[in-house]
Amino acid sequence: MAFLELKEVRKSFAQNVVVQHFDLAIERGEFVSFLGPSGCGKTTTLRMVAGFELPSSGSITIEGKDITHLRPNQRNVGMVFQSYALFPNMTVAQNVAFGLKVAKWQAADIGPRVDEMLNIIKLPHLAERYPYQLSGGQQQRVALARAIAVKPQVLLLDEPLSALDAKIRVSLREEIRSLQRKLGITTIYVTHDQEEALSMSDRVVVMNEGRVDQVGVPFDIYNHPTTRFVANFVGTLSVLNGKVVDAGTVDIAGQRVSVGRGLGSAAAGADCAIALRPEVATLEGFGGQGATMNTADLATRNRLTGAIEDVAFLGSVVRIKVRIGTDLLSLDTFNNPGVTPPERGTAAVVTFSPADVLVLGK
Incomplete structure (x- = not known):
């Protein structure tokens, strides 16, 4: 049995279905990202795990215990919000201590735990400052410390870095991942940023219109997308439209392209689309590209x-x-x-391996 399980979870608001047929099993200590465009249901799913929204149907369990209808304060779950959600009238130390007091920790244990958390996030020197005296990155570190101070079974992060500038985002996402590995907390991370999801996660759940389109390790999500949506949404992709010639060949603008897989039983003459990642193609004769390939490799491209x-x-x-x-x-x-670099308008020959061709399906 998985540590955290969502089974056939569905959520609707009146007639609007925002999450449907959501099934996912997460192992203890795993870092899983929900990735998808705005409105795909990823935050709603996270809020159902947190208890802020109740599923219309389906179940959610942690270590075999059904938490589907428990209130947020009855679940041992920590959450970090996009907007930090720090109390402006409390110091950094008081913000971190707040959850411990709500959880009814002994007064003698709260101080040492707060000190431990501030040391972990490397902000012990800011314990007496107020949120308005902190940078955005520092505020998010405090919000993270507050969430993990109570030793949650599951840590939930709802686009925690989206309000920060690019350089701070990269630095803080590395810190979050390092801290998660150190503490071994089972974590769900919501983002629409592909780079965040691919660089931080053990597995990525790509969502589209309230459904799970694909679940897999970052390598497979990027290199082996199973749907047209995933192929287009994750990474940069060039789509070329053509027609099927036979089981291994496609006609693109009057030129034959061999494909390694994906055509299946498609009939000759049927419309199809192939896709290529920008890093798999080379421009013949430019900058020595392809110079390291042997003759056999060049012949099959x-x-x-x-x-x-x-x-x-x-x-x-x-x-x-x-x-x-x-x-x-x-x-x-x-x-x-x-x-x-070559000039616009000049003739060009692009080469690529048949194995790198993605045949786009549904």
């Missing part, structure tokens, strides 16, 4: 001819867009100061 549509300098990476028929194919190459 697909080749599509098109024209350079755009070149974007992104620092360490140069993103090149090539027009193939009516579609655009993006490819990434590392910046080389000694190589001038």
Whole structure:
């Protein structure tokens, strides 16, 4: 039996169904992210685990105990909100101590626990400050310390970094992940940021319109999407439309492309779409790309001819867009100061392996 289980959970507000057929089993100590666009039901699902919303049907259990209809204060769950939700009239130390008092900890134990939490988040020197005297990153650290001070069975984080600037977000997400591993707390993290979900999680749950589209480790979510939505939502993807030639070949703008998998029993002449990640394609003759491939590898690669549509300098990476028929194919190459990027309008040949082609399904 899994540590935390959601079985056939459904939530509706009047006639509006926001979560449906939600099944998930989370192991003890696992870090799981709910990833999806705004309105897909991820925060509502988190709030049902916290007890702030009751499921319309289905069940939620922790260590085999049914908590579906328990009030929030009857569940041993800690939650960190996007808006920090610190008490403005309390100091940092008092904010961290608040949950301990509500949980009826002994007065003699509260002080040492608060000191321990402030040391963990590296803010012991700010114990007597008020929230308005802290930066956004510091406030979120305090909110995290308050949530874990009561030793929750499950830690819930609802887009906790979205209000912070990019550099602070990267730093704090590393701290959150490190702390979660150290304490071994089972954690659910809600985000619409792909990079956060992929870099922090043991597993990612990709949600779409209230349903789970795919659950898997970050490597599989990115490299082996099982639905068109996941393929398009996670990472950058170029979609090329064409027609099936046979079980292993697709026609793209009058050019043949071999695919490694995915066509199944599709009939010849049927419309289809293939997709490529920008890092799997190379621009023939540009910057030495493909120079390390052996002759056999080069011979089996697909080749599509098109024209350079755009070149974007992104620092360490140069993103090149090539027009193939009516579609655009993006490819990434590392910046080389000694190589001038190609010019717009010039002819280009893009190569890629059949194994890297994604055939998009539903």
